[in-house]
Amino acid sequence: MSVEDVFNPCAATARRTLLLGAGAMGIAVLAGCGGDEPAPGAGGQPGGSSAPAAPTSARGNPFDDTGSGGSDEPKVPSNALVAVGEVPVGGGVIVKDAVLVIQPAKGTFKAYDAMCPHEGEIVDPPFDGNPIIQCPRHNSKFKVADGSRVAGPALRGLKGIRVEVRGGYVVRP
Structure with missing residues (x-):
C-alpha cells in the first residue's frame, strides 16, 4: 500500500470542502423556508389579493393575553x-412571581407564596386532593387548608396571598 493511499491531504481538503458546502446549502434551504409575506397581487388567493387570510378562530391568538382578539372577548385582567x-x-399550579394557586374544592381558590420559608426553594403543588404541600429540597410540609407548617426544617408556614375569582380568572384584588 502506498503512502498516498494512507494519507492524502487533498482528499481531506475535498472532504472538508464538501461538508462545509453541504452545511451552507442546509442553511440556505432553511432561510428559504422563512415566513415571508407573498408578493403584492400574488397572495395565493383567487383574484390575487395580498390580504392575509382571516383567522380560523374568532378568539384570535390564544397566547395574546391582551384580550384584543375580538370585541366580544373578555379582557384578561391586569x-x-x-x-x-x-x-x-x-x-394547584405555580404561576408568575412564584405564586402557588390551588383549588382544594371545586370553585374554591387559595394562593400562597410558593417560596419555602426555609431556604427559598419553590414548593411542589399538591395534586389528586393531597392536603399537603411539600418542599422538594428538604421535605418541609405545609397544609393546603391554610399554608401552616406541618413538618420539616421550615420554622413557619407559607405566606398566604389574597385572591378572588373575576371574569374566569384567579386575580389579586
Missing part, C-alpha cells in the same frame, strides 16, 4: 394570576 380552568380541582 392582576390575573391564572385562568380558573388551568387550576386542577384538588391540586
